[in-house]
Amino acid sequence: MSPGPREGAAEGERLQKVLAAAGVASRRVVEQYMVAGRVRVNGEVVTELGRRIDPAVDHVEVDGQAVQLDPGKRYLMLNKPTGVVSTMRDEHGRRDLREWTDALEERVYNVGRLDADTSGLLLLTNDGELAHVLAHPSFGVEKTYIATVRGAPTAATLRRLREGIELDDGPIRADRIRLVGDPARGRAIVELTLHSGRNRIVRRMLDAVGHPVQELVRRQFGPLHLGSLAVGRIRDLDTVEVGRLLTLARNGQSSP
Incomplete structure (x- = not known):
């Protein structure tokens, strides 16, 4: 509060x-x-x-x-490559986030996770209060993904995903979904936005309607946009981005 x-x-x-x-x-x-x-x-x-x-x-x-009035707080955006697990130390010896965080003076942690085979925007911070709010399941940060899928989803299929489908762990629907460009060579690119943080939810949704994901990138997390940040690169958030993130978290603190 x-x-x-x-x-x-x-x-x-x-x-x-x-x-x-x-x-x-x-x-x-x-x-x-x-x-x-x-x-x-x-x-x-x-x-x-x-x-x-x-x-x-x-x-x-x-x-x-x-x-943000505390100069000791750090907020970073990583464009996580595929093949990297979203943890600070992987017990199986796979590539993990230490590849980027070991060089930092502050000890930061990831807010939420991306699957090893998913690339894109991952937030890192030492602001524990903000991380707790944003990662809480009931908060539901809006996330946008670009998915390359097998086949060409029809308008009816996209409408099904917007209206909601049933998965093993309950119903789910996309807040927004659209085709990006024209399908070609047996595959299409879909932009999908949703609030859910359920495990591998985008892949499971698209698989359920017959369009398995071949490649998945998270482009947006709340008010943060990946922009032109290259895969494998990390940068500090600017003052405006931090302000938007803090505003989002503070406004939602009472929800969880």
């Missing part, structure tokens, strides 16, 4: 100094944001320039987006 208002807090650091240190803008520009009513502390609009906060406790938003 978000901390409550701390009206008239006499201790702590000046809000504009904290936001400038967080990379939002210069102190002068942050002060303009405050006067314009664009800054909130624990849900309360703050316009007084003398406001002080505790960065370790207070939640701050600018234009409705959360701001």
